Amino acid sequence: MIKRYNATKDNTITNAFRESIATSGSQANMGASDIIEVFSIYGQVLDETDTYSLEEARILIEFDISEIQADITAGTLKDTASYYLRLFNAEHGRTLPMGFQLEIDTVTAAWEEGTGLDMENYDDLTYGKGSSWEEKGAGVAWTLEGGDFTGSPVTAEFDEGNEDLLVDITAFVNAWLATPATNYGLIVKLPATATAQSRSYYTKMFYARGTSNFFKKPVIEARWDSQKTDHRKTFLSDISNNIYLYNEVRGQLTNLTDPVTVTFYEELGGTEITSTTTVTNSETGVYEAEVTLATATSTIYDVWSSDATEVVTGSITVLSQAPTVIPDVSDLVVSVLNNQDVHYSGQTSRFYFYIREKDWSPNIHTVATTRPDSKVYDNLKFKISKVVTDEAIFDYDMTDGSTTLSYDSNGNFFDLDNSLLEPNYVYEIKLALFNVMTKSYQELPFKHRFRVVNNEY
Numbered sequence: 001m002i003k004r005y006n007a008t009k010d011n012t013i014t015n016a017f018r019e020s021i022a023t024s025g026s027q028a029n030m031g032a033s034d035i036i037e038v039f040s041i042y043g044q045v046l047d048e049t050d051t052y053s054l055e056e057a058r059i060l061i062e063f064d065i066s067e068i069q070a071d072i073t074a075g076t077l078k079d080t081a082s083y084y085l086r087l088f089n090a091e092h093g094r095t096l097p098m099g100f101q102l103e104i105d106t107v108t109a110a111w112e113e114g115t116g117l118d119m120e121n122y123d124d125l126t127y128g129k130g131s132s133w134e135e136k137g138a139g140v141a142w143t144l145e146g147g148d149f150t151g152s153p154v155t156a157e158f159d160e161g162n163e164d165l166l167v168d169i170t171a172f173v174n175a176w177l178a179t180p181a182t183n184y185g186l187i188v189k190l191p192a193t194a195t196a197q198s199r200s201y202y203t204k205m206f207y208a209r210g211t212s213n214f215f216k217k218p219v220i221e222a223r224w225d226s227q228k229t230d231h232r233k234t235f236l237s238d239i240s241n242n243i244y245l246y247n248e249v250r251g252q253l254t255n256l257t258d259p260v261t262v263t264f265y266e267e268l269g270g271t272e273i274t275s276t277t278t279v280t281n282s283e284t285g286v287y288e289a290e291v292t293l294a295t296a297t298s299t300i301y302d303v304w305s306s307d308a309t310e311v312v313t314g315s316i317t318v319l320s321q322a323p324t325v326i327p328d329v330s331d332l333v334v335s336v337l338n339n340q341d342v343h344y345s346g347q348t349s350r351f352y353f354y355i356r357e358k359d360w361s362p363n364i365h366t367v368a369t370t371r372p373d374s375k376v377y378d379n380l381k382f383k384i385s386k387v388v389t390d391e392a393i394f395d396y397d398m399t400d401g402s403t404t405l406s407y408d409s410n411g412n413f414f415d416l417d418n419s420l421l422e423p424n425y426v427y428e429i430k431l432a433l434f435n436v437m438t439k440s441y442q443e444l445p446f447k448h449r450f451r452v453v454n455n456e457y
Helices: 065-074 170-178 364-368
Strands: 002-014 035-046 052-063 082-087 100-106 135-137 154-158 165-168 186-189 202-207 219-223 241-246 260-265 275-283 286-293 299-306 309-319 332-336 342-344 348-357 380-386 391-394 406-408 411-417 425-435 440-443 448-453
Touching (some): 002 035, 002 065, 035 186, 052 065, 065 170, 082 170, 154 165, 241 260, 260 286, 286 299, 332 425, 380 411
Parallel strands (some): 342 448
Antiparallel strands (some): 002 219, 035 052, 035 202, 052 186, 082 219, 100 154, 100 186, 275 286, 299 309, 332 348, 348 411, 380 391, 380 425, 425 440, 425 448
C-alpha cells in the first residue's frame, strides 16, 4: 500500500549574485515561491586574488513527522514501511545539467520558511523572518553559511537532467520517528565534489509545495507490502497455507477472547487432523492461521474457538497440485466485481477483480450459480494513471510490493486511499501479471476507469 505526506515548508537559499553582479542574494528568501531549485554557476566574477566566483542554490524542505506517527499508531501505516523523498521536475528554459548527482542530507537546526517570492533578482530579503543562505530565521545565523546538516547524505542520480527525484530516506524518517525533536527536515544540494570543479551545473528545478499541480507537490511516499494471501480457495496439502477469520460485531471488527485457535477435521465430529498451525491476531478482529497439514480428502473443515469455546466452522476444498505439459499463457479476462464509476475523496475504496481464463465456457452447474469462482494470483500488480494527462500516479512497484494485490475467497483486490487522488478527475487502473515462463511482468488487456469526487455529505 502507499501513503503520501506533503511538505509543511520549503525554501531555496542561495549566495548567487543579484542582477548587478555586485551584491549577493545571500540574504534573500524564496519561501513562498512555487519552485525550488539547485544550481551552481562558476566564474561570473574574478576577484582581487584571481579566484573565480562560485554561486550555489540549495533546497530546504521539511515534513510533519507526527502525521506519519499518527498513522502508524492508528494502524493505517505499517511501522516497517519504506520511505521515499519525491520531488517532481519543473521544466524551464534555462540550461539543464546532465549526468550529475544531488545529495539529500538531514538539517540539524530549526529554520523558517519565509514569504519571499523573487527567484530572479533576489529582492525579497528576510528582514529577520525566513531562512536564507546566511540565516536560519529571526536573524540567527547558520553555523556555516548555506545551512547546517549532518554530512551523512544519500544521493540521487540524474542522467538526462529532467528526471524526478526519487530517493530512499527510510533511515532518516525512522530516526525522526524515534526522536521527533531531531526533525528539522532535509537539505538538497550538489555534492562538494561537484562544486569543487571549475564548471557550472546550472539549474535543476522542482515544484515547491505552493504549486497548484496536485501531483507535483513534494512528498514523502511511504510504501509497504500489504498483501494478504487467503488460501481458502487455493488450499493445498503438505504445504503452508494461510486462512483468515473475521469477527464483525455490529459493523465493527472486534477481537475475540484469547486464546483463539483453529482445528481441522476430514469430517465433522471425527478425528482432528494433525497439523502445524499458528494463529495470529493480524489486526483488530482479524485472525490469520498459518497451517500445514497432510490429507487425501477433497474437503476439510476448519473449526475456530475462542477461549476454548467453538465460535464458527468453515469448509475448505483441498486442491491437487500436479505438473502440466502445457505452459500457462495467462490469456485472461478481467472485470471489476464492485463496479463503481464514482469514488469519494477522503475514503478508502476496495477494488475486487473477477478473473477467468479466456476460453472458459460454463457448464450446467456454473450457469445455475450467480457467477463462477474467480481465479486468484500471488504476483498481480496494479497501476493507476490520470486519464487526461496519461501520467502514472502509482506505477507498478517492483521494489517494495506496495502495488501487489491481495486475495481472498472473492478474488484479487487492493485498497486505495482516495485522498491521494485529485478530485474531479478520471483515473484508470491497469494490471500486470508475472509470467513464470518469461520471468517478467506482462500487462493484461484490461482497464477500469473511475472518477474521484469530493464527498459533500
